Amino acid sequence: MFEAILLTVITASTPLVIAALGELVTERSGVLNLGVEGMMIMGAVAAFATAQLTGSAYLGILGGIIGGGIFSLLFGFLTLTLVANQVATGLALTILGLGLSGQLGEAFVGMPGVRLQPIVIPLLSDIPFFGRVLFSQDLIFYMSVALVFGISWFLFKSRAGLKMRAIGDSHGSAHALGINVVRTRYLAVLFGGACAGLAGAQLSLVYTPQWVENMTAGRGWIALALVVFASWRPLRVLAGGYLFGAVGIGQLHAQLLAQSGGIAIPSQLLSALPYVATIVVLIIISHNRRTTLINTPASLGKPFVPDR
Amino acid sequence: MRIELQKRANTSMLFSLLSPLLALALTLIAGAIMFGLLGKSPLNSLYIYFVEPLLDVWSLHELAIKAAPLILIAVGLSVCFRSNNWNIGAEGQFTIGAITGSILPVLNPEWHSPLILPLMLVMGMIGGALYAGIPALLKTRFNTNEILTSLMLVYIAQLFLDWLVRGPWRDPQGYNFPQTKSFQPEAVLPEILDSGRAHLGIVFALIAAVALWFMMRFMLKGFQVSVLGQSERAGRFAGFSARRMVWFSMLLSGSLAGLAGISEVSGSIGHVQPVISPGYGFTAIIVAFLGRLNPLGIIASGFVLALTYLGGEAAQLSLGISDKVSRVFQGLILFFVLSCDTLIHYRIRLIVNPSAAQEGKS
Numbered sequence: 001m002f003e004a005i006l007l008t009v010i011t012a013s014t015p016l017v018i019a020a021l022g023e024l025v026t027e028r029s030g031v032l033n034l035g036v037e038g039m040m041i042m043g044a045v046a047a048f049a050t051a052q053l054t055g056s057a058y059l060g061i062l063g064g065i066i067g068g069g070i071f072s073l074l075f076g077f078l079t080l081t082l083v084a085n086q087v088a089t090g091l092a093l094t095i096l097g098l099g100l101s102g103q104l105g106e107a108f109v110g111m112p113g114v115r116l117q118p119i120v121i122p123l124l125s126d127i128p129f130f131g132r133v134l135f136s137q138d139l140i141f142y143m144s145v146a147l148v149f150g151i152s153w154f155l156f157k158s159r160a161g162l163k164m165r166a167i168g169d170s171h172g173s174a175h176a177l178g179i180n181v182v183r184t185r186y187l188a189v190l191f192g193g194a195c196a197g198l199a200g201a202q203l204s205l206v207y208t209p210q211w212v213e214n215m216t217a218g219r220g221w222i223a224l225a226l227v228v229f230a231s232w233r234p235l236r237v238l239a240g241g242y243l244f245g246a247v248g249i250g251q252l253h254a255q256l257l258a259q260s261g262g263i264a265i266p267s268q269l270l271s272a273l274p275y276v277a278t279i280v281v282l283i284i285i286s287h288n289r290r291t292t293l294i295n296t297p298a299s300l301g302k303p304f305v306p307d308r
Numbered sequence: 309m310r311i312e313l314q315k316r317a318n319t320s321m322l323f324s325l326l327s328p329l330l331a332l333a334l335t336l337i338a339g340a341i342m343f344g345l346l347g348k349s350p351l352n353s354l355y356i357y358f359v360e361p362l363l364d365v366w367s368l369h370e371l372a373i374k375a376a377p378l379i380l381i382a383v384g385l386s387v388c389f390r391s392n393n394w395n396i397g398a399e400g401q402f403t404i405g406a407i408t409g410s411i412l413p414v415l416n417p418e419w420h421s422p423l424i425l426p427l428m429l430v431m432g433m434i435g436g437a438l439y440a441g442i443p444a445l446l447k448t449r450f451n452t453n454e455i456l457t458s459l460m461l462v463y464i465a466q467l468f469l470d471w472l473v474r475g476p477w478r479d480p481q482g483y484n485f486p487q488t489k490s491f492q493p494e495a496v497l498p499e500i501l502d503s504g505r506a507h508l509g510i511v512f513a514l515i516a517a518v519a520l521w522f523m524m525r526f527m528l529k530g531f532q533v534s535v536l537g538q539s540e541r542a543g544r545f546a547g548f549s550a551r552r553m554v555w556f557s558m559l560l561s562g563s564l565a566g567l568a569g570i571s572e573v574s575g576s577i578g579h580v581q582p583v584i585s586p587g588y589g590f591t592a593i594i595v596a597f598l599g600r601l602n603p604l605g606i607i608a609s610g611f612v613l614a615l616t617y618l619g620g621e622a623a624q625l626s627l628g629i630s631d632k633v634s635r636v637f638q639g640l641i642l643f644f645v646l647s648c649d650t651l652i653h654y655r656i657r658l659i660v661n662p663s664a665a666q667e668g669k670s
Contacts, residue, residue: 034455078643081311082650086396087455089594089646095637102632218463223458268471275460279446282457287450305313305654 005249006133008282010141013245015199018144019223020230020237021151023197027227029188030168030299034090036074038097038218039193043068043200045101049077049212051114052205060114061201062139068197070189071097076189080182083303098214107213110126116140140202147195152234164188168297182302196220209246218275225278229285231295232293240281247277312653313418323651326608327599330651337435338640348627357619357628357633367618369504373576376509377402377568378584379610381592383517384561386601387524390530391537393557395456398565399442399589400465401436405566406573407469408435410580413495414477415489424495435662436560439465444558448551456557460590470582476582497575500608507575509568514607516564519602533557561670586617587635594642600649613638 019036025209033039035146046067051060075093078084098173116138125135155161164184203215222244232238251270258265286292334580339357341348361367388395409432412424438483443458470486497507524530536543536553543550573584595613599606620634650656 009640046496074643078647082647082656083313083654084646084650088389088593088597088642092639092642093394095590095642096636099632099635099637099639103630103636106630106632125385156322213398218460221456221459225460228453228456234498266471268467272464275463277456278460279452283446286452289451292451305315 003100005236009249013242014204017241019196019199020226026188026192028168032301039068039196040200040215040220041101042071042097043197044204045105047201048204056113064197064201065194067192072193101211108211115209116205148238171299209237233276310659312657327648331648334644361618369506372506372510373609374614376513377588378595379513380568381565382595382606383520383603384564385596388561391533391557392457400462401439401562401565402569403465405432405436405569406441409570413491432566432570433563436565440558440562447487461585490579493571509571
């Protein structure tokens with residue numbers, strides 16, 4: 001029983017962790033992309049369509065990554081090349097993504113999906129309890145763990161990561177030092193989009209292997225909140241993602257328990273819990289102005305036009 | 309090839325007027341391509357989508373019904389966005405306004421007094437304002453990001469509405485449909501003309517737009533909004549309070565969204581049901597930007613976006629295209645308008661040979 005719950009928590013948390021990690025990198029470079037929800041749903045529909053047409057869930061993953069990535073370049077072009085307002089453009093990306101995915105996915109509604117099969121790692125998966133929970137998962141879960149440590153290493157141990165953080169904290173100074181601000185930011189936006197696409201692929205290939213309109217259900221926004229919660233640190237994204245995933249799964253189990261026990265808790269109240277939890281967490285994290293100020297990339301959301 | 313931006317010394321008046329029109333033209337071109345890809349005749353589709361709904365009286369009324377909430381919400385949002393407060397939870401404030409405004413007719417279906425309607429409208433506005441007050445309080449007191457909190461509150465409001473109409477507010481004689489009793493005639497917003505369904509909502513929208521245009525143009529409050537929005541520091545030196553501006557803009561936009569909510573429920577639906585809005589609160593964000601955050605411009609853009617809803621329905625009937633096309637159109641409009649706005653502040657140069665330009669510089 002406990003093991004089964006833990007497995008569902010992992011499945012529910014993985015997309016949050018991946019999408020938030022991508023957004024973390026984008027924001028560390030000083031760009032605020034509010035279009036996570038839109039990129040995620042585009043990834044979900046692209047992954048589902050690719051898997052459906054090729055019959056391979058692995059090509060589906062690739063489709064999701066490419067779908068989210070290409071979609072993020074639209075945001076990059078507007079905010080980085082045309083220096084449009086980042087908040088408004090992010091919203092536009094979400095609105096367009098939700099509409100476009102509904103249109104593209106129309107043909108796939110109600111089709112049984114291609115489920116991504118778990119990869120059982122020999123020996124390690126024989127460890128009692130942990131083996132089943134951690135080493136008999138699907139590829140996307142392994143990728144999420146690799147991303148957490150990979151991004152940690154990149155941001156804090158590599159030269160390119162240092163440059164990226166410098167851009168995020170002061171794009172003017174970074175530009176003066178000869179770092180190509182716009183190119184780096186394009187790459188960061190693209191990476192964020194690819195991650196959101198991968199998170200979407202997880203939803204339509206693993207979490208619920210089918211296509212449902214609006215199937216992201218606000219997860220992109222929760223991922224955005226997670227980045228703030230994690231104060232822009234990858235390891236804390238992992239912890240926060242699992243916290244939010246557990247709240248989501250917890251409320252589902254509470255609904256079932258309430259139903260079977262005949263307790264009259266409105267299901268809507270429990271469904272609202274993840275959103276309430278997000279607000280509560282934001283309050284706890286943000287109320288100390290000084291630590292928020294220290295942690296937030298200083299150039300976040302500010303437009304940059306290279307002077308000549 | 310490379311694109312380079314050159315800051316204009318002054319913002320371009322020409323492009324301030326031209327950019328929304330340019331954006332619409334680009335949207336039409338993109339739309340024609342999209343219809344072509346769907347295997348329909350582009351010109352005929354565009355005609356059915358954007359012209360036919362304007363040709364008969366019935367659909368002009370529908371246009372006014374759909375434009376009313378869009379304009380009401382968008383003029384409120386324009387003040388928010390101008391003052392750099394990003395309320396994107398208008399959909400939730402709309403929902404809560406509809407709920408609080410409906411308390412009287414749902415709980416007192418036998419109260420036949422002319423007082424009921426004005427009270428409903430006021431309660432709707434208060435409900436919307438209080439709901440927008442939550443992100444305002446959290447922003448001023450706890451420094452939380454209003455974008456995320458106001459958006460989370462949308463989901464919560466929709467779940468609350470769902471619970472109400474399936475639970476305590478459900479009409480016992482309603483054959484188990486999740487909806488309340490139909491409102492008594494005194495609680496229904498009157499129609500403005502004999503020729504069709506358009507109700508007072510559109511009048512409220514026009515009044516609100518003109519009033520806010522006057523405020524932004526001629527009153528100190530409007531000046532405070534612009535100064536604090538462009539530079540909080542400059543505003544502080546002038547003695548304006550950013551904290552109070554958060555409250556002002558959020559409560560204002562919340563109350564207008566609430567008014568839109570109760571007008572929609574009382575004017576065009578006639579009872580409360582689980583879904584009362586086809587995303588007006590989010591589409592209003594597009595309306596606000598297409599109107600260049602100017603209340604008078606928003607009147608025009610409100611009708612344009614209302615047309616995308618009607619066109620979507622028409623295309624579904626006569627072309628067999630899903631009405632999701634209208635969501636795509638709405639997203640495209642916002643994209644193009646944001647891109648075209650760049651022309652107001654910058655000159656765009658295409659540099660064909662970047663290496664030559666680099667050498668010239670060094």
